[in-house]
Amino acid sequence: MTATPLIEARALTREFVLRRSWLPGSGQVLRAVDRVDLAVHKGETLGLVGESGSGKSTLGRCLTRLIETTDGSVVFDGQDVTRLRARGLRPFRRSVQMIFQDPSSSLNPRRRVGDILSEPLAVHGIRPAREVPGRLRELMDLVGLPAAALDRFPHEFSGGQRQRIGIARALAMEPRLIVADEPVSALDVSVQAQVVNLFADLRERLSLTYLFIAHDLGVVRQVSTRVAIMYLGSVMETGETDTVFDSPAHPYTEALLSAIPVPVADPAARRRRILLKGEIPNAANPPKGCKFVTRCPYAQDVCRAQRPELRPLTDGRLVACHFPRAALFASGAVLA
Amino acid sequence: MSPLLDVRNLRVAFATDGGPVTAVHDVSFTVQPGEVLAIVGESGSGKSVSLLSVLGLVDRRRTVVEGQATFRGEPILNLSERVLRRIRGREIALISQDPMTALTPVHRIGDQIAEQIRAHERVSRQAARDRAVSLLRDVNIPMPERAVDRYPHELSGGMRQRAVIAMALSCNPALLVADEPTTALDTTVQAQVLDMLRRLSAQHDSSVVLITHDMGVVAEMATRVAVMYAGRIVETGTVAELFDDPWHPYTWGLLDSIPPLTGARPRRLPSIAGMPPPPGRTEPGCPFAPRCRAAMPVCYLPPPEQVAGGHRALCVLDAPARAALRPPRVAA
Numbered sequence: 001m002t003a004t005p006l007i008e009a010r011a012l013t014r015e016f017v018l019r020r021s022w023l024p025g026s027g028q029v030l031r032a033v034d035r036v037d038l039a040v041h042k043g044e045t046l047g048l049v050g051e052s053g054s055g056k057s058t059l060g061r062c063l064t065r066l067i068e069t070t071d072g073s074v075v076f077d078g079q080d081v082t083r084l085r086a087r088g089l090r091p092f093r094r095s096v097q098m099i100f101q102d103p104s105s106s107l108n109p110r111r112r113v114g115d116i117l118s119e120p121l122a123v124h125g126i127r128p129a130r131e132v133p134g135r136l137r138e139l140m141d142l143v144g145l146p147a148a149a150l151d152r153f154p155h156e157f158s159g160g161q162r163q164r165i166g167i168a169r170a171l172a173m174e175p176r177l178i179v180a181d182e183p184v185s186a187l188d189v190s191v192q193a194q195v196v197n198l199f200a201d202l203r204e205r206l207s208l209t210y211l212f213i214a215h216d217l218g219v220v221r222q223v224s225t226r227v228a229i230m231y232l233g234s235v236m237e238t239g240e241t242d243t244v245f246d247s248p249a250h251p252y253t254e255a256l257l258s259a260i261p262v263p264v265a266d267p268a269a270r271r272r273r274i275l276l277k278g279e280i281p282n283a284a285n286p287p288k289g290c291k292f293v294t295r296c297p298y299a300q301d302v303c304r305a306q307r308p309e310l311r312p313l314t315d316g317r318l319v320a321c322h323f324p325r326a327a328l329f330a331s332g333a334v335l336a
Numbered sequence: 337m338s339p340l341l342d343v344r345n346l347r348v349a350f351a352t353d354g355g356p357v358t359a360v361h362d363v364s365f366t367v368q369p370g371e372v373l374a375i376v377g378e379s380g381s382g383k384s385v386s387l388l389s390v391l392g393l394v395d396r397r398r399t400v401v402e403g404q405a406t407f408r409g410e411p412i413l414n415l416s417e418r419v420l421r422r423i424r425g426r427e428i429a430l431i432s433q434d435p436m437t438a439l440t441p442v443h444r445i446g447d448q449i450a451e452q453i454r455a456h457e458r459v460s461r462q463a464a465r466d467r468a469v470s471l472l473r474d475v476n477i478p479m480p481e482r483a484v485d486r487y488p489h490e491l492s493g494g495m496r497q498r499a500v501i502a503m504a505l506s507c508n509p510a511l512l513v514a515d516e517p518t519t520a521l522d523t524t525v526q527a528q529v530l531d532m533l534r535r536l537s538a539q540h541d542s543s544v545v546l547i548t549h550d551m552g553v554v555a556e557m558a559t560r561v562a563v564m565y566a567g568r569i570v571e572t573g574t575v576a577e578l579f580d581d582p583w584h585p586y587t588w589g590l591l592d593s594i595p596p597l598t599g600a601r602p603r604r605l606p607s608i609a610g611m612p613p614p615p616g617r618t619e620p621g622c623p624f625a626p627r628c629r630a631a632m633p634v635c636y637l638p639p640p641e642q643v644a645g646g647h648r649a650l651c652v653l654d655a656p657a658r659a660a661l662r663p664p665r666v667a668a
Contacts, residue, residue, distance in 0.1 A: 051522035158611050188378035188549065193593035193607030200604065215523065222595035222605060245597065259527035261552030263594055265579035270556075275531060276524045278478070279494050295524075 004078045005039035006177055006209050007063055007096070011072035012036045014055075014062050018284060030284040032058040034233035035072065037310070040177065045203065045210040047224030047241065049217060051256075053283050055233040060179050060213045064098050065089065077176075094124050097170035101182035103162035107154040113165055114150035117172050126174065139168040142205070144198060160191035167198065171206070179211045184219055192219070199223055217260055221245050229253050232283055232291040235310060239317025249313060249324035252292045290322070298323055338409060339366035340511055340543050341390070346403040348382070348389045356400070357616035359385050361567045363403075367511065372537070372544040374554040374575075376590075377564035380612060383547050386564070387513050391428060392420045407511070426456040429504035433516035435496035438503065439488040445472070446484025449503045456507050471502035475532055494525035501533060508540050515547040530557060551594060555579055560646070563587050566613050566623035573647035583642060583649035586624045588662055622651070630661050 014033040033055040040046045050056040061067045063074055065081065073082040081092050100106045107116060117136055121127050127135050137147045143164040154162055163183060170178055180199070184192045196219060202208055214220050220227060221241055228238035229250065237250040248254040255274040262270045276295045281287055287294050289304040296303065302322050310318040348360035360382040367373050377383040388394050389401045392415065405413045412423065424430070432438060439448060449471060450464035459467075465484065472480035475498040488496055497517065504512060517533065518526040534557060537544050546557055554561055555575060562572040563584065571584040582588055589608035596602075610627040617623065621636035628635065634652055642649045653661065 051524065160611060188612075189551075189593050190378065190589055190608035191611060193595075193605040194609075196595065197604045197607060217523070218595035218597050221597060222601060242601075256523055257597065259523045260597060261526075261530070261550065261556040262597065263551035263555045263579065263591060265555055265576040273527065273531075275528055279492055279525055280522070 003041065005075075006042045006077060007211070008039040008075040009036050009059065009063060009072065010075060012038075012059065012062055012069055012074065013071040014058050014067070015070045028284045031233055031286075032283060033062060036230075036233070036235055038228055038235060038238070040209060040211050042176075042209055043203075043207060044225045045199075045212055045223050047220035047227040048211060048213045048230065049215065049220050049227060049256075050230035051215060051280060053232065053280055054230040055283075056213050056230050057181050059230070060098075060181050060211060063211065064096050064179050065092065066098065090124070094126075094173050095176045097173050097175040097178050099163075099166050099170050099178060099180040099183045101186055103159070103166040103186075104154060106166060107162060107169075109154055112151055112153055116154075116165070117150070117169055120169070120172050124173065126172070135172075139171055142171060142202065143168045144194075158191070160187055160195060163187065163195055164198065167195075167202070171202070175208070177209045177211065179213070181213045182215065183212075185214060185216060196222055217245075217257060229256070232281065232286050234291055234320060235318075236292065236321070237317065237319045238310070239315065243315055243317055247325075249317065249319040250292075250321050251296050251298055251323075251325060254325050255295075255297075290320075298325075337368060340369050340408060341367040341545075342404075342406045343386070343390055344404045346386060346390070346401070346405065348385055348394070348402075349400045351398045351400075352616075354616070358618075359567055359615055360389070363564075363567075363569050365562050365569065365572065367543050367545055369510075369543055370541060371559045372534075372546055372557055374546045374548060374558035374561045375564060376548055376551065376554050376561060378549055378612060380566075380615060381564040382567040383564045384515050387515065387545060387547060391424060391430065391513065392417070393424075393430070422456075425452060425509075426507045427509055428511045428513065429507070429509040431497075431500055431504050431512065431514040431517045433519050435493070435500040436488065438500045439496060441488055444485050444487055445491070445499050449484075449499070449506055452503050453506050467506065468502070471506055472499065474505070474536060475499070475502045476528070477502075494521050494529065497521060497529055498532070501529070501536070505536055505540055505542070509542055512537055512542045512544045513547070514544060516549070517546070518553065519548070519550070526553075533557070551579075551590060563590070566617065567615070568623060568650060570624065570651070571649040577647045581647075582662075583647065583653070583658060584624075584651050585628045585630050585653070585661075587649075589627075630657075 012033055013035050016030045016032055018028045018030060036059060048056045062069045069082055073080050076092055114136055117139060118132050121132055136150055140147050140149055145161060145164050184195050187195060200223060203210065212223050224241045227241050227244050229236045231252050237244060237253045244253060248257055255276050258271045258274045274297060278295055281294055289307055293299045293303045308320045308322045310320045312318050313324060344364045346360055346363040349356045349358045363386050375383045390405045401413060446465055446468045449468035453459060453464040453467055468484050469480045472483050477483045477495055477498050518529050521529060548554060558575050560574050561578045562569045565586050571587050582591060592606040593608060595605055608627050613623055620638050622639040625631045625635035630653060639650045639652055642651060642654060
């Protein structure tokens with residue numbers, strides 16, 4: 001992993017000021033993403049996981065420059081793109097495409113699918129006009145839709161098909177990175193599996209790189225080569241998918257995995273459920289010390305006093321915890 | 337033991353601009369005292385409509401509800417609104433996916449729970465309020481004495497759903513209908529709420545009908561399961577029967593398309609081709625046949641029912657045919 005990452009967040013911070021009004025809490029600063037360092041390498045799929053309020057979507061939007069970054073930087077293919085404007089940003093805009101959760105709200109209902117897809121081709125001058133119709137058919141084929149779909153309107157499609165159109169629109173730009181924010185969470189299971197498979201197929205065929213943002217851990221495990229777990233604006237753990245899922249090191253990862261209801265009849269086949277106390281704290285007023293301390297079953301005094309930094313374990317993953325769970329720690333194998 | 341709720345041959349049709357559309361076809365199920373029946377299906381399968389129409393919670397001007405349904409042996413289908421109101425809330429409580437459908441934003445949580453109690457029982461204001469506090473404590477809302485005076489917007493989504501559950505349990509209902517109660521909640525909060533729902537329904541001796549699309553939630557909560565597809569129950573059985581030996585190819589597809597959390601990751605997820613039929617489909621054959629990997633010409637006729645004890649499936653495949661198509665899984 002010494003090669004230049006395709007995209008990188010360096011100490012990326014995004015703050016929101018809660019709207020000033022007479023309500024208590026207004027004017028407060030909410031740090032949605034808190035000095036996050038995260039890299040996505042060429043050819044990999046990084047699964048970004050977290051519950052609501054974890055900052056995963058905000059981080060995705062900062063990385064794609066859909067919203068501004070308060071502090072820190074976004075580096076794309078070695079170039080700092082954090083402050084680029086208009087013309088300078090164009091190549092980046094083309095190389096990084098986003099897919100959203102709700103395809104119907106991101107597709108113009110008044111335009112035919114063919115028009116929706118050909119507009120970006122024209123704007124960025126990716127293909128000469130005579131090649132556009134062929135390219136559109138190729139895109140439909142890539143996402144598994146009939147070419148006849150080009151003449152229809154978004155509302156004529158089911159949720160799964162609309163998400164395929166959203167994917168086709170992203171692919172039209174021949175991007176190098178696709179940031180997908182909860183792309184399958186609005187879909188029914190049977191259709192969800194089809195779209196998850198489509199993501200895998202496209203990565204192989206087009207050698208794409210994904211940042212896959214989702215709250216569904218099963219889906220993330222299926223598509224990701226590496227995962228990062230976020231909680232209240234910070235990355236708590238990141239590493240190879242199998243490493244993290246097979247032996248979570250952060251108590252939050254462990255609890256999150258244990259909380260997923262498993263579709264097997266035999267209770268013995270389930271993980272031991274760790275029921276967390278309370279709910280996710282208000283992001284405008286995170287706990288002092290470790291952000292997970294208020295719900296952590298293993299919290300010690302040091303956890304309340306000092307915020308743990310992300311540090312490596314011997315298996316290559318990074319964990320922000322004073323007392324990581326994995327057996328590695330028990331054997332004294334922690335590097336730091 | 338006579339069932340608490342007995343629904344037979346339920347058919348529900350909506351009037352639409354394009355003529356009547358049948359959303360529920362010939363659905364029959366029972367809920368025994370003390371059991372948790374999960375009704376599972378994808379969106380549009382008719383799982384919510386089946387229950388809401390039994391409870392009289394559909395628009396009567398646009399909906400035709402046919403068939404029989406009895407609650408404690410008394411017919412409840414198409415009762416007058418006045419009579420139904422005495423049953424709903426007191427004997428049968430509903431928890432919906434969005435807690436704000438049950439809460440009004442303009443009253444304090446405690447007042448809303450107290451109002452529900454006083455609508456069904458003759459108790460003093462103070463007694464109702466005290467009960468609201470203790471119910472909020474039961475659903476693990478911190479500082480219930482203060483939470484009773486909060487407005488819904490001051491609570492998080494998980495806390496609101498707890499308040500709705502408190503309200504639902506306030507009159508010790510015999511039957512709790514929970515329609516996707518945790519779908520809008522985060523994973524760790526869902527685990528807390530499911531745990532509480534299981535504990536309290538047992539404590540209150542309530543039966544539960546749990547409507548969900550999540551097979552994981554089914555496995556953890558239910559005693560029996562009914563799988564719905566295109567307005568029909570295509571398979572029903574105990575949790576063990578359904579998960580260990582599913583009969584209907586649709587159930588196979590539902591179970592197989594869930595990405596596993598442990599073990600080897602398949603390169604591709606088994607998925608069901610195509611999509612559910614549009615509502616209002618009138619062909620007589622199996623509604624799943626166009627997507628079914630085991631479909632044969634006979635599937636375009638009405639499917640027979642396979643039965644063994646309480647395990648039933650609406651499918652032409654018998655035991656040997658099933659074994660050939662889907663060998664039983666070796667336990668991991």
